[in-house]
Amino acid sequence: MSRARQPAGRGRPAASGPSELDDPTFSEEDGVRYLHFGSPWVQGAMKVRSPFSLVLEYTRQMMAWLLFLEQPGADEDAIGTLGLGAGSLARYCLKHTDSRIQAVEWNPRVTAACRAYFRLPDDGERFAVTHADAGEWVLDIANRGTCRALMVDLYDHAARGPVRDSVAFYRGCRRVVSAHAHQAGVVTVNLFGAHESFEHNLRNLQEAFEGRVLLLPEIEEGNRVAIALAGPALGIDAQMLLARGEEVERRYGLPARKWARSLAPEAGRL
Structure with a gap:
């Protein structure tokens, strides 16, 4: 999510279902x-004449897992999104990768809106939306190890910080991308850098991922994307990360060289 035509997010469930808000x-x-969601806060965006591009800067940063992983093949683990928003990341991944895409969205009305107004395809061989509470979905043993990369963007209409942010939730995210010690996976999380929820989320991510958490610089709209790594050590250095940034930028049209430069000083501990 992004600030009022400005960080964006997805919905907090009420006890009995999605709120009218x-x-x-x-x-x-x-x-x-x-x-x-009935407020000026932007939950997603789409260029009408270029629906597969990523309009909001933070959505591009959510793809920074590509610095550390190759895209999964069509017969491999999926790319996951928790929170559908306007379907931007799902559309981009369907266009620019061969991977299967698994989206988890609490509110069926959001999915219907995406299909009516934001060019989101119906479920098919490569794409599926599951209507569920993301906090419960990541704890379901059936979902362990099902995604190679998981992009987490969970906000409601009030945008008071991620609506799922406990250590248990982030440990669940870790198990979704890494069911065992030899399975490498990456989770990216949309946070608000200057918001009171930031330090709380960062602490919980650090605990859940045993300190293997990186941060991209905060963008003008206030979003700050965290990158959490699971599985075996990557064994990369700064030069390898910079080279990977060049490759990702060339292949996907994302500003990955800038990301790699900001993360290079941390490469040795990955």
């Missing part, structure tokens, strides 16, 4: 269509 609403300006 999380009903999708829309705006459009300069060829960009925005998803909201």
Whole structure:
């Protein structure tokens, strides 16, 4: 999610189901269509004439797992998203990878809005949306080791910080991408750098991932993406990370060289 036409997020469930406050609403300006939950906070965006591009900077940063992993093949583990938003990451991954995409979204009304107004495809061989509480989904043993990369963006209409942020939740995310010690996986999480929830989430991520957490620089809109690594040590150095950034930028059109430069000083501990 991004700040009022500005960090973005996904919905907190009420006890009996999605709240009316999380009903999708829309705006459009300069060829960009925005998803909201009845407030100015942006939950997602799509260029009407270029629906597979990533409009919001933080959504591009959520793809920074590519610095550490190759995209999964079609017959391998999936790319996962917790929180659908406007479907931006799902559309991008369907266009630019051969991977299967598994989205988890609490609110069926969001999925319906994405399919009606944001060019999200129906479920098929490579793509599926599961309507579930992300906090319960990551703890379900059936989902362990099912994703190679997992992108977590869970906010509600009030955008008071991620709605799932406990150590247990982040440990569940870790098990989704790494069911055993030899399975490498990466989780990216959208946080608000200047928000009171930031330090709490960072501490819980650090505990769940045994300190293997990196941070991209905070962007102008306030988002700060955390990158958490699971599985065996990567054994890379700064030069290898910089080279990988060049490759990712060339292949995917993402500003990965900038990401790699910011993370290079930490490469030795990965």
